[in-house]
Each structure stands twice: as C-alpha cells, then as structure tokens.
Amino acid sequence: MDPHIPADLDRHLTAxxxxxxADAVTRIGQDPTAVRAVFPAAGRHCxxxxxxxxxxxxxxxxxxxxxxxxxxxxxxxxxxxxxxRHGDAAEQRAVLLSLALLEDTDPAFAHLGLPLxxxxxxxxxxxxxxxxxxxxxxxxxDHDGYRQAVLKCVFCDIPLNRIAGLAERADRELARxxxxxxxxxxxxxxxxxxxxxxxxxxxxxxxxxxxxxxxTQSPVPERxxxxxxxxxAYSLAASAGAA
Amino acid sequence: MxxxxxxxxxxxxxxxxxxxxxxxxxxxxxEPSFWLGQPRTSVESFTDYFDALLGWEPYRAQQFGIRHHxxxxxxxxxxxxxxxxxxxxxxxxxLAKNRVVAVxxxxxxxxxxxxxxxxxxxxxxxxxxxxxxxxxxxHRDKAVGTRRTLDVVRExxxxxxxxxxxxxxxxxxxxxxxxxxWMGFSIYPHTKMSEDRMVRILKEHxxxxxxxxxxxxWGRSDPLKTRKTADTMLAAGFDDDTVDQVMWxxxxxxxxxxxxxxxxxxxxxxxxxxxxxxxxxxxx
Numbered sequence: 001m002d003p004h005i006p007a008d009l010d011r012h013l014t015a016x017x018x019x020x021x022a023d024a025v026t027r028i029g030q031d032p033t034a035v036r037a038v039f040p041a042a043g044r045h046c047x048x049x050x051x052x053x054x055x056x057x058x059x060x061x062x063x064x065x066x067x068x069x070x071x072x073x074x075x076x077x078x079x080x081x082x083x084x085r086h087g088d089a090a091e092q093r094a095v096l097l098s099l100a101l102l103e104d105t106d107p108a109f110a111h112l113g114l115p116l117x118x119x120x121x122x123x124x125x126x127x128x129x130x131x132x133x134x135x136x137x138x139x140x141x142d143h144d145g146y147r148q149a150v151l152k153c154v155f156c157d158i159p160l161n162r163i164a165g166l167a168e169r170a171d172r173e174l175a176r177x178x179x180x181x182x183x184x185x186x187x188x189x190x191x192x193x194x195x196x197x198x199x200x201x202x203x204x205x206x207x208x209x210x211x212x213x214x215x216t217q218s219p220v221p222e223r224x225x226x227x228x229x230x231x232x233a234y235s236l237a238a239s240a241g242a243a
Numbered sequence: 244m245x246x247x248x249x250x251x252x253x254x255x256x257x258x259x260x261x262x263x264x265x266x267x268x269x270x271x272x273x274e275p276s277f278w279l280g281q282p283r284t285s286v287e288s289f290t291d292y293f294d295a296l297l298g299w300e301p302y303r304a305q306q307f308g309i310r311h312h313x314x315x316x317x318x319x320x321x322x323x324x325x326x327x328x329x330x331x332x333x334x335x336x337x338l339a340k341n342r343v344v345a346v347x348x349x350x351x352x353x354x355x356x357x358x359x360x361x362x363x364x365x366x367x368x369x370x371x372x373x374x375x376x377x378x379x380x381x382h383r384d385k386a387v388g389t390r391r392t393l394d395v396v397r398e399x400x401x402x403x404x405x406x407x408x409x410x411x412x413x414x415x416x417x418x419x420x421x422x423x424x425w426m427g428f429s430i431y432p433h434t435k436m437s438e439d440r441m442v443r444i445l446k447e448h449x450x451x452x453x454x455x456x457x458x459x460x461w462g463r464s465d466p467l468k469t470r471k472t473a474d475t476m477l478a479a480g481f482d483d484d485t486v487d488q489v490m491w492x493x494x495x496x497x498x499x500x501x502x503x504x505x506x507x508x509x510x511x512x513x514x515x516x517x518x519x520x521x522x523x524x525x526x527x
Contacts, residue, residue: 089375151383
C-alpha cells in the first residue's frame, strides 16, 4: 500500500469521523470481534469519496480497522476471510486492498489471504477484480494465475496501470496471450485497449505470429479498419519504447 | 418461422421476454446451468438452482407456449471453489431427469487443474448417462483453450457428434469443424458475435452442425438474437429451409440424441399452477 494513504486519510476525515475511527480502533484492540460491526459501518461514518486512484476514504478507513486487529497468523486470516465472505461489495473491496498491508504488518499472514484473491478474480464486478490485482496478488499468484489475472483485467477494460507487478512479472507467455486477444478483437472489428501494446512489443515477433497483420487484407471492411488501427497503435508503442 | 434457442438463461429473464420470444417464433429453449454472477458457496445452493431449472422454469416457459429443457453441470468457474466441488457427487441424481438433455456447461474458464478434473469427470458422467455435452469455451486465451478442450474431449472417448462446443468465433470455428463436434455461436450485443459476422461464418463454413443461440442472461444480452440472426440470414440470401435447419432442426438433432427432448407444440396457458403457485400476481 502507498505509505501516504494513512496521512491522506486523516486529512479527508471530519473531526467526527476521526473520533469515530479512533474509537473503533480502540474497541477492536480490546475485542477483535468488534470489527464485525464497525467494519461494515466505516463507509457511513468516514465517507465514501475518492482518496487516491483506486482507494476511497472508506477503503482506507477499513484498512486501518483491519490492521488494528490484535490477531496474528491463522487467527487473523480466519477473521479477515469471514469479513470478506459476509461482506458486501464495498467491504470485500476493502479487504482485497488491505491484504498486502496485513502481510506487511504480520508476516505470518503470508499467503493465507490468497483464496480471496482467487475468488475475486472469478467475479464479474470490475471493482473487485481491480482491487484483487494489487501488490498482494503480484507477490503470491503463481505464473498461470498472474497471467490469467492480467488477461481478466484486459477483458474487463480495467487499465493495466491498476495491476501491480506488471513490469516484473509480464513474460513472453502473457504477451502471447495479449497478442491473441488483440487478434480476436480485430477479427470482431473491435478496438484493442492501447495499454496492452507495450507488453506485446517487449517480445518481438509475437504479434507477427498471430493472424492480426493479415487482417489488413480481410475482405470485411471493419476487420481491415480494426487491423489498421491496431497496427498503428502497436508501432506507436514501439517508437515510444525505443525513445 | 420456428426457432429453438439452444442456449439461453431464462432464470435471469422476465415474462415480457417470454412473450416477445414467442411472438418472434421461439417455441423451444435449452437452459444450461451456469454461473449466477454472485458466487455460490455450498452444494445446496446448486441443488436448489438445479431444482428450479427442472421445476419452476419449465412451468414458467409453458405459460408462454415455449418448451423448456436444461443441461446440468458444475460450471468451470465455480469448479475452482473447493466448497462447490461436492456438486460433482450429486450430479448423477440430476442427470437421470427427464428434462435434462445434456451435461453442461462444462469446459474451461482459467484452465486450472481443478477445471481439468471437473471437465474430465463430467465427460465421464455424460458417457455413463448417454447424454450429449455442452462445452463452454473460455473468453480469455480462447484459441488455446478451445484446442485444449478438443484434446480432452477426444481423450475422453465421447463421440464428437455428441459434443457441442459453444461461444465460437472466426478464429476457433475451423478446429471445431474439423473435430466433428457441433459448433455453437452466441450472438451478443456489442461483444462475442454479431448477426452479420454469424452470417459470414455460415456462408464460409456451411450450415451443417451449426447452432445459433442468444446466450441471454443477466448481462447485456438480447433473447431475440436468434430471430434477428434468422432475419439476417434471409436478407443475405439463405432460403427458408436452410434457416429452419439452423434455427430448429440442428438443435433438435443435437439435443434429441439424449432421447429426452419433447418439442411437441405447447399452447400458451397461464392458468396452470406450479406447486400451488402461479405467475399471476394477486388479484389478476
């Protein structure tokens, strides 16, 4: 998690909200089961406005509540998983965003939150998918799982800059999948999200290995046009990469 | 024009849809069991859903003059949740039911080992219950996923003519055509496949073993896409008999392999009761 979030959060809270949050943190410290009531209530007490990209005020307030839990390892994971499983979409999102922070606070938490990442990546709610594709997923997903997560985000029009770890984890196989995705979009006469091109371009030859370039000769006008647009965007990514 | 929609999730649709479908010529549907958007967390949620596909939904369809059958399976996405794996154990009970005309949707979502296991076991169940199978192809990495699906189908020993591979597009149709399996196409607004693209595929690959469906569900979709594709076929020069082959005889032939398909005409009848309930609101 961005280390600025806690400071930003305090700036965004009213005096009442700050008091409510401090009191909630104290109560959780005394009795961890108190989190079950204050965690859902954080949105209405602290506000739901945007804090920074990908985080609302409520997300950050909920993250603070979770890190206040006086539990460790499996006991911490059990409480977090139950909050997720009984949570609405906003609560689930906050849990997903907090996973990396929980691991930073308690190394014994480790990979115990990973089942929640897998569950969220199977969802159709793009807020959950984007929240799941954070630094915790980048640390713990295996290669197949990470590639599928990226592909799912692309498929759901989630910008790739929201996915953690792409610079380190993008590999040739992921680039091949993205090139195949681009080909499929072009054959449908549709646009390709431009942020995939730098990843594909990093592995020369992959785009050429698909049938996408040949689509510029398609008898179907919309396929020809989509292919021309895709190839133009691809070369633009190439020259940007060279610069 | 008579239409058989071989893949539509009526549970997610309204009675207005049923009325409009009947008016458009739809007289029979198959509803594959699938994923409901909200993940299920227990085997019991699945059995309640299967019971609805075999009980309440055909009753609703009948009110509007539409024959309703279903396919039953653990879908690939939820096959990944260990809490749902037990669904595989209750399937034999359901695969014996009269209105179940195939095992489906099975196949791959993210191509995980759990999905491999569920796919292989359900292909075996289809062979044991002498049922055809409806195979979903993944939305992501589709070409690779479709090829792998065809490999697993071949290894299972199920005859290809009992397999319908669905959600195909221009890049996957040829490998399925070569395999001897039936080819399904989901016509969606905006994504997947459009009416015009479908007609181009039919012109290029012919109309044998070809099925067209709306796959309408809780997402952006259109239960009249079958009729719209039929109209597009006619406008492109296909004759009435060829349209009837794609829109009616092909799905009847495919699902008829179950020996359980009943597509005798039903008249719309909104007076019938299902376990004491009707679709009428109080006072009507």
